[in-house]
Amino acid sequence: MSATVNKVLLVDDDEALRSAVAQGLMLRGFDVSAFDNASAALKALSRDFGGVVVSDVRMPGMDGLALFERIQTIDPDIPVLLITGHGDVAMAVAALQDGAYDFVSKPFPMERLTAALSRALEKRGLVLDNRRLELAAQAVGGSPLLGDTPVIRRLRATVAQLADAEVDVLVQGETGVGKNLVAQALHRGGTRRARPMITVNCAALPEAVFESELFGAVSGAGGGRPGIGRIERADRGVLFLDEIDGLSPTMQAKLLRVVEAREIWPLGASEPRHLDLRIIAASQVDLAEAVRNGTFRADLYYRLNVVTLVVPPLRERREDVALLFGQFLAAAAARLRRPVPRLAAADRDHLLNHDWPGNVRELAHYAERLALGLSSAHGEEFRSVSGGLAEKTMRYEAMIIRETLAACGGDARRAMAILETPRKTFYDKLRRHGIEIDRYRSPKRPAHG
Template sequence: MQHLRETIARLAEAGGDVLILGPSGSGKQTVARALHRQGPRRTRAFVHVACAALDEARFEAEMLGSEPQGRAPRQPGRLEAAHRGTLYLDEIDALAPVLQARLLALIEAGQFLPPGSATPRPLDLRIIASTGADLEALMRQGRFRSDLYYRLSGTTLSLPPLADRREDIPELFRHFLLMAAARLNLPVAPVTGAVKARLAGHGWPGNLRELQQFAESHALGLTPFDPRSDGGEAPGLADLVAEYEAELIREALRLAQGNATQAMTRLRLPRKTFYDKLTRHGIRPADFRPG
């Protein structure tokens, strides 16, 4: 992550187009905004376009805008708003091929003609696109234009899933927890041993987004991993260790899609020990199988 931050700083100052790759929730939009905020266009607009929400019927109005027509006022489009700034194309893989061609033509032309206007307007953009899809595979399937791919992918940043940088999870959780507590005007909830077990044992398939939601739930006292709030005693060390062990077993079964042999291999446990622990914690491998 330190290397990623350094790379973002260099790319931001260079000012070129960037393609950001990464799974859902890994922070692609955060990186895009950092590239804009640290770059030479920082005083201009950062315009976010959700490509999944664009269709052929809306493309012209959303992207190009329109001139005054009768009583209808002039409506500037996204391209005009982003002129001399940054256009962020979120989920670029969701854009239909016909709109991919239209977008590429506008970018390459360096100008655009709003409906109802007789004079083209200049277009000076920094393009940042992001996707969680394999664009090269989509190209082979004919679902993504190769000319647009090569136009966008001159510089590519890949964001790792949270599971590949587990050592960052506690610090990120505390960051999100402090943010949530400040926003909600609440005292910072203690990070209990049970919460730490959850942080260490869970796979976080939703990445940063899922971790942030968990932190906000904890700030509100909604997590099921806090000490008892009913006046009873807080869990002791044995209970915390048991909860941690159970969560690690569940995570191994999730990764193995319910295959007990693969899970016990991942955990390096003998067969009898593994099944004894399943019985103790009430865990069934069948619950983790697809379907």
């Protein structure tokens, strides 16, 4: 998000008052630039000015009201505070109706001015942040891997370099970081872009139907019309094995031949079928560590591990949060046929301070809620709850569970681990709060392209 908005542009022709006010504001932590006339002050202003203007009303040449009108033409959202004498209050009130932020009457306590400045600076910060989000929402790039931090730029460059290379790729990263986006970018930028990328969610595939779903089957006695499996649908295209770390040892052994020999043996077939495949696999865990722990086959790992790409978690690229959020918010608003909402202070604080354990997926869900008009910054729902301690506690518990499920994409095991809650207790709480876990799971991809 934006840097701290803390600038004060002070305009007053009274040297003694200007000096005293400037010194008092600087002692209180404000970044002050002082001018003795309005024309000089205007040269320091632009639409991107990150601060507030404080101006005396009565000055020779261009007075404070004329200065306010000129500032309106530069950017009507720059807050202007007017310093008035006793006889200027009526003019200041009229200026408020025209859009001036506030006024203070001489003599004024410094606390009155600093309180007004703090509020005005917060408002200016929100305006600039919303503008940055709107610009981010309009950003168009050839890659779905959005971001401007060095780590994501390097990843984009590597993906572009590998896209045309006919090599298998292993993509590793935490849940929700966008491993599927890396696979999409490799597919779209490669020579196989005209052919489908078939996705297999390995963790969601029951072992009982593993072979028939992936390898297909010959149906009917004596051989009938073959049932084509998902792997064969990827022939001359790309096979994306998502969450490959979720395969059981038995399924790993059966998949090894596909990766090693590029052939499948459908159930009931008398001979194998040779395929032209590029394989992209994705894992939430470090497969090298899984090999050391004995939970993943070494031979399968080394076959897949021609090139490994690591997708960084959002906490390691926090400067990209605003750009990503702007994209997600604009997309959600367009899909829902609603205007892009303005960002409130509580939502901005949440974007800045939240750790985003669910990574890009959690951020996208958060943008979706805001597009629906449901501000879900931590504590908002809790503060609005009426009733006694028991009711407040119940509502707060339900809010935390929902937030965790959203962050985990509906992954119950991960949510239980984050909440440090036993399985029975977790599901008891879901029933008690009427939480449907399926609502937080990503929709299943179609089995064929």
